[in-house]
Amino acid sequence: MAATELLGLGFEFVEIFAFIVLATVGLAVIFGMMGIINLAHGEFILVGAYATTFAVAAGVPLALAIALGVLATTAFGLVLERFIIRRLYGRLLDSMVVTWGISIVVIQLVRIVFGNSAPGIGIPFGEVSAVDAPTYYFVLAVIAVSVLAGLYALFMWTDFGVRARATMQDEATARSMGVDTERMYTATFGIGSALAGLTGALYAPVLTVTPEYGSTFLVEAFVTVVVGGSSVLVGTILASGFLGSVNAAVTNVAGTFMGQVAMLVAAIVAIRLMPDGITGLLEDVRQKWGESE
DSSP: OOHHHHHHHHHHHHHHHHHHHHHHHHHHIIIIIHOOOOTTHHHHHHHHHHHHHHHHHTTOOHHHHHHHHHHHHHHHHHHHHHHTGGGOTTOHHHHHHHHHHHHHHHHHHHHHHHOSOOOOOOOOSOEETTTTEETHHHHHHHHHHHHHHHHHHHHHHSHHHHHHHHHHHOHHHHHHTTOOHHHHHHHHHHHHHHHHHHHHHHHTTTSOOOTTTTHHHHHHHHHHHHHHOSOHHHHHHHHHHHHHHHHHHHHHHHOHHHHHHHHHHHHHHHHHHOTTHHHHHHHHHHHHHHHHO
């Protein structure tokens, strides 16, 4: 394979990997840590995108506009958690129905208030001539990796992370040990909302922002969460790498549509062979390895 083709394939993987990771992390935190299937995840992303585009249209620099998009989505998520979501903890099917309803309401409200499109934002940072593609995609990849590293550090190495994981694994025991479980749920939902808002804000310069903007991210997000398995962060990393590799390889040869088809086929096969996801398979292997020693 020629060097230019290798560069093109590498760029394709970087672009798709970043997209899958950023589309998934917010959903993975809320679903994996809290057991809430948030069918309004796309609309959380939508709020971040709209807040960013309108901030830029008002003259705010893009970096600050992205921060405002994250803040707006975090506030939106915390309000929903306070008045609706916290009544749904432990009620999986109810959470699906209610968040689906929220999704419909938000899309219609956005359409009524802002119309069918939002102001456009130019893609910053120019292009990488070697692959004839925007430099911004590499920035998104760096941010995606940084987000994963930051989440890992937050949930694995901090007191907050220990308390949050204890709350998700056994709420009653955590409460008996003095953990403010309601605050942990609220904080974790706020983090998931902020990550969804960050995704919407970051991709506002790349994608056309319409009331259906959030649906662009949903398939990749849900498929990656399921393929990744119960371990939120490790599952997201491994599933994003696996699905991103399949998508990039096929896209490089047969185009974007076939790449997405190949990714979905790979996801179906993976779920069939690994019902508990990639991290579930790794856990089984680890246990069998331990028993054999």
